Amino acid sequence: MSPAAITAALVTGTATSTGLGPRIAASILQVAAVAVGGPLLIGLMAKIRARAEGRIGAPISQPLRDLRKLVRKERIHAEHASAVLTLAPLVLVASAAVAVAISPLVITTPVLAGGADAFVVVYLLLMGSVALALGGLDPGTAFGGMGSSRAMTIGALAEPALLVSILALSIQAETSNLPGIVTATLAHPGWMANPERLLALVAVVVVVIAETGRIPVDNPSTHLELTMIHEAMVLEHAGPDLGLVTLGEAMRLGLLFGLVANLFFPWGIATNASVAHLALGVGVLGAKAAAIALVIALIEVSTAKLRLFRVPELLSGAFVLAVLAVMTGLVTR
Amino acid sequence: MSAGTELDLVELTAGVVLACAVVTLWRRDLRALVAVLALQGVALAALAAVLALHTGDVGLGVVAGVVLLAKGLVIPNLLARVVRRDPGSRETTPLVNVPASLVAAAGLVIVAYLSAGRLTSLFPSPMTRLAPLGLATVLVGFFVLVTRRKAVSQIVGLLLVDNGVALVAFLLTAGVPLLVELGASLDVLLVVVVLQVLATSMRARFGHVDLDQLRELHD
Numbered sequence: 001m002s003p004a005a006i007t008a009a010l011v012t013g014t015a016t017s018t019g020l021g022p023r024i025a026a027s028i029l030q031v032a033a034v035a036v037g038g039p040l041l042i043g044l045m046a047k048i049r050a051r052a053e054g055r056i057g058a059p060i061s062q063p064l065r066d067l068r069k070l071v072r073k074e075r076i077h078a079e080h081a082s083a084v085l086t087l088a089p090l091v092l093v094a095s096a097a098v099a100v101a102i103s104p105l106v107i108t109t110p111v112l113a114g115g116a117d118a119f120v121v122v123y124l125l126l127m128g129s130v131a132l133a134l135g136g137l138d139p140g141t142a143f144g145g146m147g148s149s150r151a152m153t154i155g156a157l158a159e160p161a162l163l164v165s166i167l168a169l170s171i172q173a174e175t176s177n178l179p180g181i182v183t184a185t186l187a188h189p190g191w192m193a194n195p196e197r198l199l200a201l202v203a204v205v206v207v208v209i210a211e212t213g214r215i216p217v218d219n220p221s222t223h224l225e226l227t228m229i230h231e232a233m234v235l236e237h238a239g240p241d242l243g244l245v246t247l248g249e250a251m252r253l254g255l256l257f258g259l260v261a262n263l264f265f266p267w268g269i270a271t272n273a274s275v276a277h278l279a280l281g282v283g284v285l286g287a288k289a290a291a292i293a294l295v296i297a298l299i300e301v302s303t304a305k306l307r308l309f310r311v312p313e314l315l316s317g318a319f320v321l322a323v324l325a326v327m328t329g330l331v332t333r
Numbered sequence: 334m335s336a337g338t339e340l341d342l343v344e345l346t347a348g349v350v351l352a353c354a355v356v357t358l359w360r361r362d363l364r365a366l367v368a369v370l371a372l373q374g375v376a377l378a379a380l381a382a383v384l385a386l387h388t389g390d391v392g393l394g395v396v397a398g399v400v401l402l403a404k405g406l407v408i409p410n411l412l413a414r415v416v417r418r419d420p421g422s423r424e425t426t427p428l429v430n431v432p433a434s435l436v437a438a439a440g441l442v443i444v445a446y447l448s449a450g451r452l453t454s455l456f457p458s459p460m461t462r463l464a465p466l467g468l469a470t471v472l473v474g475f476f477v478l479v480t481r482r483k484a485v486s487q488i489v490g491l492l493l494v495d496n497g498v499a500l501v502a503f504l505l506t507a508g509v510p511l512l513v514e515l516g517a518s519l520d521v522l523l524v525v526v527v528l529q530v531l532a533t534s535m536r537a538r539f540g541h542v543d544l545d546q547l548r549e550l551h552d
Binding site for chain 2: 199312319331
C-alpha cells in the first residue's frame with residue numbers, strides 16, 4: 001500500500017477492520033496510560049538519579065502521591081491575576097490530552113489518526129507551552145516573567161529542531177502523518193538502522209531533554225532564583241492548579257517519550273484494537289518509555305547544568321543534526 | 334552478506350563520518366574532539382572493510398586495516414597525548430562562535446549536496462549518491478581549519494579534510510590503490526607527529542598552544 005493510500009485509509013478508518021468504537025476506547029486508554037505513566041516516569045527518573053548518587057530516593061509513585069495531595073488543597077488565586085492564570089493549566093492539560101489521544105502510542109490507529117500530522121502534534125504541544133508562559137506573565141511577578149521569557153526562548157529553538165527531525169522520518173515514509181510513519185516503519189524494519197534516523201534520534205533526544213526541562217537545560221528539582229526556568233514560570237500556581245500544571249507537564253513528557261519510542265522503534269505497538277494487542281501495546285510502550293527514562297536519567301546524572309547562554313549552542317547543534325538527517329535522507333533515498 | 338545490508342552499512346558508516354565532522358564543531362572540549370576523530374577513523378575503516386568484503390578485493394581489505402590502524406588508533410592516541418599534557422584545554426574563543434559555526438556547517442552541507450550533483454550524475458549508483466557526505470566532511474574540515482585557534486583543533490580540521498577525501502574516494506571509485514592510501518596515511522601521520530613536537534615546544538616556551546598568539550618572529 002502506498003503511503004498516500006495508508007493516510008487515506010487512516011482518515012476513513014478503513015486501515016484496519018477496527019470500528020470507531022474500539023478506536024475511541026483505545027484513545028481513552030492512551031490518555032489514561034499517559035496520565036498515570038507520565039508521573040511514574042518522572043518518579044522513575046528521580047529514583048534512578050537518587051540511586052546513582054548513592055541515596056535511596058523517594059518511591060517511584062511519589063509524583064502521583066504529590067498530585068493527590070495538591071488536588072485536595074484549597075484553591076488560592078493570586079491577587080492581581082486575571083482569568084489567564086486559571087485557564088493556563090486547563091489549556092495545558094487539554095492540549096496534551098488531545099495530542100496523546102491522536103498520537104500512535106499504544107495503537108497505530110487511534111481515533112482521528114488521519115489528523116495526527118507531525119505539525120498538529122508539535123503545535124498542540126506548543127499551545128500548552130504558550131498557555132503556561134502566559135500564565136507565568138499574568139500575575140505580573142518578576143520571576144514569572146523571567147521564567148516565561150526563558151521558557152519561550154528555549155521553546156523557540158527546540159520546536160524547529162523537533163519538526164525538522166520528524167521531517168527526516170517523513171521523507172522516507174512519504175507522509176508527515178505520525179501513525180503513517182509508524183505504520184511504514186513497521187512494514188520496513190530495516191529503516192531503523194538508517195543513518196538519517198540515527199541523526200534524527202540524537203536531535204530528538206536533545207529536544208526532548210529541553211522540552212521536558214531536564215538537566216543540562218533546566219533542573220526540575222531546583223528553586224534557585226537565577227537558574228530555574230520552568231519552576232519560575234509556575235511559581236504563582238497553587239493547590240489544584242499546580243496539580244494540573246504538574247499533570248500536564250508529566251503527560252507531555254510521557255507523550256514525547258512515547259513518540260520517540262514509537263517513531264524510531266515501533267516494535268510491539270498494537271495494530272488493531274483487540275484486548276490482547278492493546279494490553280501488549282501498553283506493556284511495551286511502558287517498557288520502551290522506561291528505557292528512554294533510564295537513558296535521560298543517566299545523562300542527567302553525568303552532566304552539569306549548562307549556563308543559560310550555552311543552551312542555544314546545544315539546541316542549534318540538535319537543529320543542525322536534524323538538517324543533516326534530512327539531507328542524508330534526501331541523498332540516500 | 335546481501336547487497337541490501339551491505340548498502341545499509343555503507344550508508345550508516347558514511348553518515349557517521351559526516352556526523353562526527355559536525356560534532357567537532359559542536360564540542361569545545363579538546364579531549365572530546367580527539368575521541369570523535371577516533372570514532373570517525375573507525376567508521377571510515379568499517380566502510381572500507383564492508384566494500385572490501387563486497388568486492389572481494391584483498392588490497393582494499395589491507396587499506397581498511399591501514400585506515401583503522403592509522404586513523405582509528407595511532408593518530409588519535411598521539412593527539413590524546415598532546416591534549417593530556419594540557420588538562421582542561423578547551424577551544425574557548427573560536428573565531429566564529431559555536432551556534433554560528435553550526436549554522437554555517439548546515440549551509441556547507443547543503444552546498445556540498447547541491448554541488449556534488451554533477452559529479453554523481455556521471456555514474457549514478459547507490460554508492461556514488463553518498464559522495465556528497467564526503468564532500469560535506471571536507472568542507473566542514475576546512476571550516477574547522479579556518480575558524481579554530483588551538484593547534485590540536487587545527488590538526489583535527491586537517492584530518493577531517495583527509496577523512497572526507499578518503500570517503501569520497503571509497504564511494505566513487507571503491508577505494509584508492511593501496512600504495513596511494515599508504516602514502517596518504519603515512520603523510521598525515523607525519524604531520525601529526527610534527528604537530529605534536531610543535532605543540533610540546535610551544536607549551537614549553539609560551540605555556541599555551543594558541544596559534545593566533547604566534548604573530549612575530551623572535552630570535
